[in-house]
Structures are given as structure tokens and as C-alpha cells.
Amino acid sequence: MTCAQPLLWHCRNAAGRGAIFSGLKQNMITLEERIARTERLLRRLEEDLPYLHVRLSELSAEHRQSVNAFADRVRAEAEAELQRLLAERGTPCEWNAPQSAD
Numbered sequence: 001m002t003c004a005q006p007l008l009w010h011c012r013n014a015a016g017r018g019a020i021f022s023g024l025k026q027n028m029i030t031l032e033e034r035i036a037r038t039e040r041l042l043r044r045l046e047e048d049l050p051y052l053h054v055r056l057s058e059l060s061a062e063h064r065q066s067v068n069a070f071a072d073r074v075r076a077e078a079e080a081e082l083q084r085l086l087a088e089r090g091t092p093c094e095w096n097a098p099q100s101a102d
Helices: 031-056 061-090
Strands: none
Touching: 031 061
């Protein structure tokens, strides 16, 4: 999947979900690593928020609103991805394993 934008946050995978780590094959890294990366992304976004406001202070109101909306979408997608990964981690691995009949 290629994108004209330098950032890949807006890309969608075949299931229609945001592909936060679209450059990586997700089956090549462990679930725990994906959770850690997503948590790190959320933490960095939160830590960067004051600096983002400073960087945006010189822009017009329209540009500030656009950037803030984009940052909110990135944060929302990352939070949704984290919830999905945590739910996946909570699902027992044997749920689809063959079971003996009674």
C-alpha cells in the first residue's frame, strides 16, 4: 500500500482499520511488542501536546484547527488499536482449537 502523504496514519488496511504500523508486517512482531509500541506512541503524543501548541501558535486559525483535528484522529486511532490489541491479548489462544465431542 503506498501513500502520497509522508505520514502513514491515514492508511487503511484491507479490514478498513487504521494501520498504525503499516510499514511493518504485523505477524513479524509479537502482540506484546505491538501493544508496547502503541502505548509508546500514545505516551509520546501526550508528551508532545504542549510543544504542538507552541509550534502551531504562528499558524492561522484554520491551519491550527486542521492540525489539531488530525492529531485527534491519530490519537483516537491509536487508542482504538490499543484496545483491540488488549482484547486480542485477553482472548485465549485455544478458542479455535479443535475440541473433542461429548
